[in-house]
Amino acid sequence: MTERQQYYLGIILSYAVGLLITPIFFAVIGVCRLFITVCGIAYDAFMFTPRVVNSFIYRHYEKELESDRDSTHLN
Numbered sequence: 001m002t003e004r005q006q007y008y009l010g011i012i013l014s015y016a017v018g019l020l021i022t023p024i025f026f027a028v029i030g031v032c033r034l035f036i037t038v039c040g041i042a043y044d045a046f047m048f049t050p051r052v053v054n055s056f057i058y059r060h061y062e063k064e065l066e067s068d069r070d071s072t073h074l075n
Contacts, residue, residue: 001009
């Protein structure tokens, strides 16, 4: 086998090995990204949303108390 044939055989083998390994890496990276996304959604659903709702409720009662104070001043 000549040096030129070894060179081209090396190139072909590297592309073949790359084509065999690439889907595995895509699957691993895809599973990891999916897991991270699901964890982020779960965190937002159970941690972020209650904070926003509590803040909204708190502001609602603050406005209600303020309007009660304003109505007592009018009388």
